[in-house]
Amino acid sequence: MKEKINTRFVVVAGGVISGVGKGVASGSIGKILKEYGFNTTLIKIDPYMNYDAGTLRPTEHGEVWVTEDGGEIDQDLGTYERFMDMSIPKKNNITSGQVYKRVIDRERAGDYLGKTVQFIPHITDEIIDRIKKAAEGYELAVIEIGGTAGDYENVPFLFAIKALERELGADHFAHVLVTYLPVPAHIDEMKTKPTQQAIRLLGEHGILPDFIVCRSQFPLDEIRKKKIEEFAHLPADRIIAAPDISSVYHMPLELEQQKLGAKLLKELHLSATHTPDWTAWNERVHHIENPAQKVSVAIIGKYLANGSFSMTDSYTSICHALIHAGAELNTGVDITWIDAERFETNLDALEELKSFNGIIIPGGFGNTGVEGKIKAITYARTHGIPFMGLCYGLQLATIEFARNVCGMEGAHTTEVDADTLYPIIDVLPLQKELLKAHQYGGTMRLGAYEATLTSGSRVHALYQQQSQEEVSVVYERHRHRYEVNPEFVDQLQAKGLTFSGHHVRSDGTKLMEFLELSEHPFFVATQAHPEFKSRLGNPNPIFAGFVSACTKQKSDVAFASKDAGIHISV
Numbered sequence: 372m373k374e375k376i377n378t379r380f381v382v383v384a385g386g387v388i389s390g391v392g393k394g395v396a397s398g399s400i401g402k403i404l405k406e407y408g409f410n411t412t413l414i415k416i417d418p419y420m421n422y423d424a425g426t427l428r429p430t431e432h433g434e435v436w437v438t439e440d441g442g443e444i445d446q447d448l449g450t451y452e453r454f455m456d457m458s459i460p461k462k463n464n465i466t467s468g469q470v471y472k473r474v475i476d477r478e479r480a481g482d483y484l485g486k487t488v489q490f491i492p493h494i495t496d497e498i499i500d501r502i503k504k505a506a507e508g509y510e511l512a513v514i515e516i517g518g519t520a521g522d523y524e525n526v527p528f529l530f531a532i533k534a535l536e537r538e539l540g541a542d543h544f545a546h547v548l549v550t551y552l553p554v555p556a557h558i559d560e561m562k563t564k565p566t567q568q569a570i571r572l573l574g575e576h577g578i579l580p581d582f583i584v585c586r587s588q589f590p591l592d593e594i595r596k597k598k599i600e601e602f603a604h605l606p607a608d609r610i611i612a613a614p615d616i617s618s619v620y621h622m623p624l625e626l627e628q629q630k631l632g633a634k635l636l637k638e639l640h641l642s643a644t645h646t647p648d649w650t651a652w653n654e655r656v657h658h659i660e661n662p663a664q665k666v667s668v669a670i671i672g673k674y675l676a677n678g679s680f681s682m683t684d685s686y687t688s689i690c691h692a693l694i695h696a697g698a699e700l701n702t703g704v705d706i707t708w709i710d711a712e713r714f715e716t717n718l719d720a721l722e723e724l725k726s727f728n729g730i731i732i733p734g735g736f737g738n739t740g741v742e743g744k745i746k747a748i749t750y751a752r753t754h755g756i757p758f759m760g761l762c763y764g765l766q767l768a769t770i771e772f773a774r775n776v777c778g779m780e781g782a783h784t785t786e787v788d789a790d791t792l793y794p795i796i797d798v799l800p801l802q803k804e805l806l807k808a809h810q811y812g813g814t815m816r817l818g819a820y821e822a823t824l825t826s827g828s829r830v831h832a833l834y835q836q837q838s839q840e841e842v843s844v845v846y847e848r849h850r851h852r853y854e855v856n857p858e859f860v861d862q863l864q865a866k867g868l869t870f871s872g873h874h875v876r877s878d879g880t881k882l883m884e885f886l887e888l889s890e891h892p893f894f895v896a897t898q899a900h901p902e903f904k905s906r907l908g909n910p911n912p913i914f915a916g917f918v919s920a921c922t923k924q925k926s927d928v929a930f931a932s933k934d935a936g937i938h939i940s941v
């Protein structure tokens with residue numbers, strides 16, 4: 372029997388090329404609908420055959436997003452969470468891999484009672500079932516279909532959406548096509564033809580867009596608007612211009628200026644239950660676009676020679692968490708990406724770090740650049756530069772302290788040196804077995820884990836300051852296999868390293884979640900990825916503390932150099 376739901380859907384499909392901001396458009400639409408008073412969720416369909424994004428290379432596909440419930444999924448879900456200020460579970464990312472695996476598993480288990488298992492209806496029914504499960508309990512759901520109209524692998528999903536529309540009624544659906552209007556340099560004219568083709572391709576699946584969001588470098592002019600209008604049989608007010616903007620957080624404002632929210636509600640036969648108030652959002656966007664001051668931060672990572680686009684994309688959430696923290700402090704954060712290997716071959720390069728107000732060592736895997744990262748941590752520790760370590764960043768900060776403060780020469784993580792005398796970072800026995808059996812997919816320590824904070828620590832103060840009430844336990848998201856080795860914790864603490872938060876496993880093992888150095892202006896690291904829980908208007912406390920420390924470092928340095936008479940006015 373078919374499960375009944377009463378959710379209404381906004382389906383966002385893409386045309387022309389990928390990577391033009393379909394995720395940002397979907398997140399913005401979700402945010403707008405939420406502001407009109409509707410209980411809204413978002414669903415991402417990824418037509419690739421991978422079961423999830425956990426085994427995809429970040430430099431090719433972008434960051435792997437981690438959900439509260441431990442999913443390793445597409446980074447668009449991160450965009451949705453940042454716009455919506457809500458947690459979105461892993462079931463909201465539907466891939467071809469999941470759909471086919473489930474249908475084949477069911478066939479093997481004899482679930483289809485001797486029937487021929489076919490693309491239609493078995494694959495499409497499975498898709499519909501997953502959409503319904505993700506949308507259940509929500510008044511509205513935005514479904515973003517990955518890829519672009521015309522992709523072979525999109526076909527089952529578009530078919531399933533059409534079938535669901537037939538089941539629930541056309542009044543339950545609004546279709547949005549996000550296209551791109553290129554301006555080829557040699558003709559210097561905005562072209563609508565690719566958009567016309569995208570409309571036609573979507574039409575082959577029985578889907579005619581109700582709205583077209585036109586992404587472009589420049590605003591859409593009346594002539595092109597008219598052309599699209601005629602080709603899509605749409606009134607002019609349904610063609611929405613979305614030219615490039617300096618901050619993605621400007622997108623909901625841009626769409627609302629063209630009254631997209633009210634128009635979507637009309638299409639879905641809904642009346643608003645709340646009048647949106649964009650004042651606070653507007654103010655934060657203003658801070659992002661015109662900050663009163665700027666700080667300069669170095670992110671020292673492992674970068675493949677893949678162009679600057681890919682490298683920053685694999686650390687998207689860190690950039691956003693810095694933006695969120697900066698928006699509260701009316702401070703812009705300028706990021707410089709430094710390849711850690713640079714510090715291995717050229718020791719003088721470390722002196723470049725002097726010019727930054729803060730240093731971040733992000734998450735990572737394997738041995739590339741590890742010694743360079745450790746050298747940078749020594750520099751931050753001994754020069755009083757604000758430092759934030761995330762996941763691998765905490766592990767390497769612990770190794771740095773063990774080697775250089777505790778005298779444990781050659782201390783390391785067994786991820787890099789399996790035979791080290793001082794395995795400061797190691798895997799727990801269960802993980803050892805998984806690694807031996809080559810079970811890599813979905814087997815790390817994933818998702819939200821509880822950490823008990825050490826009373827009176829800096830980390831404790833940061834979380835408390837943010838929530839403005841007593842906080843002793845926090846939940847941050849994880850994605851790692853290795854841990855601080857419990858055998859070394861006492862020795863490290865005796866020399867002055869404070870572990871300011873821990874998690875207790877069901878077998879009683881204590882896992883270190885946060886560390887800090889009390890004498891340093893700001894030296895904080897966490898085994899988690901707090902960047903996954905930062906949202907505009909609700910920054911993560913560790914990032915907020917770090918950016919605030921960077922602003923202080925900047926004013927202290929300016930003050931010191933003024934004192935020293937370095938500034939000469941003529």
Ligand code: GLN
Nearest residue numbers: 734735762763851852853
């Ligand atoms: N490589 C480390 C581990 O697996 C850290 C992972 C990370 O930074 N996400 O534990």
